[in-house]
Amino acid sequence: MSAETSSKFNKLRKKVKLAIGRSSNSKDNAKTLKSKKKGFHGDKKVQTRVNDAVGISYDDDKLNKREKIGRRDMKLKTKDKQIHKGQEHYGGELDGNRRFRLVNADRKRKRVYAEQDNSKGGMFQKNVETPKRKTLSREGRNKLKDDIVEEKQTGKGKSRDLAPSKKKPSLTGERNSWDNHLLDNNGGKKLRTKLKAVEKMESVRNGLLNKDAKSRLGQNQNRHTAESLEKSARTKVRDKKTLDDDSAVQDDWPKRKKRVIRKYPHDITNKRLDDHKLTDENPKEKKEDLEQNDNVERSKNAQFRAIQPSSSILSFVDDNLLGRRRLIELQRAGYNIELSAPLDNIPFSTKPERERIEENIFRNKLTFFAAAKISSSFPPPEVPEIAFAGRSNVGKSSLLNALTRQWGVVRTSDKPGLTQTINFFKLGPKHSLVDLPGYGFAYAKEEVKEAWEELVKEYVSTRVGLKRVCLLIDTKWGMKPRDHELIDLMERSQTKYQIVLTKTDLVFPIDVARRAMQIEESLKAKKSAVPPVMMVSAKSGAGIRNFRTLLAKVGRFAKL
């Protein structure tokens, strides 16, 4: 090396040093520091600069770098291939942005042509060459147009389809060129996707997934195949033609699954109540039924309102201060109606009067002496008995207390079904009052209820010494089928019974009168029914005195 070249070399080295020194003070400082932190890349940069400055060829270096990047990319590609293994057979791969793209073997993106003969295997099949787009000359285009017009007129495919004999039969049958034209001319890709959607809906709706549809659904990859296009085109055409047949399609809809209700929630006997009849019912019929019921109910109310009570009943209601408004009137008049032990006809119940009950029988002490769950445990019939029957919660036990004014002897509850045995109470030495369990709805097991109802029936129809059954009816609700059942039984067994309307304090006086009239009318033909219909309120004490007098008469003249 000559002195000249060596000085040149030294100058260059100085420049390089300066360059390195400047870099630590310049704007690039931060970058360099960052790059130093990064390590490999930063050092490489500096190294490259040095190399550049010194004039060393960095081709090798670049090559190394490229090689490394290449290797890294390869790694990524293989990794991605592993991840997207399932997509591999689509003939696709990841692009630079790591997005999946469909590529051909010669790395060209595939295109779907409507004219393409898909029967050969479809565009997603591996190693299938896609036809290259042909750019037609004007002449060619005109010729094609002519062909299409001719095809439309003749209804036959001409030139662009393969000869039918050469075609492979597709799964769903071949799509003819006319369909192709339809697709191409009427909306291209959009139409095709719409048709596909229509076809899918159709197949799901009908619940008749035919073989092709099933296979198509099963093989997820093939859902874009030409078969679907063919099918959907045909579906679309059919849909257009037969819009009126929609109802028929609807008839084929899968029927709603039968809803099954477990009869009892804790039933392990697998007893079920099938309500399919309800679901099968025509909604129109159902609506009509509901309307009919509504009409019946309305007409019942109308009938009830149309009842004209007799003058005797109206005067009875008035005299005994029966009905809802009474309490309010009495309260306004200054009477205390919130008494724990209601008086008979409150306005007249001053204290001395309250002490004195007119009927001697009812001045006796009420004492419980027997309870029976079965007929064999009935006490011997020594004295005449007056029984109180009726639906659960109608107020039987409360009436016993009100009659005797001995509150607490007979247990009462606002929960239906408290009295579950036949309870015998002695009222003096010569009479007894009997509190019967109620029928109808009650908080008790079905078997238990059935048992006590049977017991009541047996008691009222066979009991010797039973002089009167007071059949209690809730004034608000009137007579129910179970009441009629018991009446029929008593008619058959010739047991004397008297209707007593209870809870009269809850309804208007006129309705009390109407109810009494209604029942009297319905029992006119009954031989064992004893008139009149009594009306009481155990709460207000209204009608109690009259009822007591009536019962006293029964007891007085009764002989065993």
Ligand SMILES: Nc1nc2c(ncn2[C@@H]2O[C@H](COP(=O)(O)OP(=O)(O)OP(=O)(O)O)[C@@H](O)[C@H]2O)c(=O)[nH]1
């Ligand atoms: N407003 C009002 N409530 C009453 C009358 N009589 C009874 N009740 C209430 O009705 C509910 C039922 O009374 P109960 O005497 O137990 O009826 P029950 O017929 O013996 O019922 P079971 O023993 O279940 O058959 C209680 O909450 C009473 O307070 C009445 O005249 N007017």
Ligand SMILES: [Mg+2]
């Ligand atoms: Mg009771």
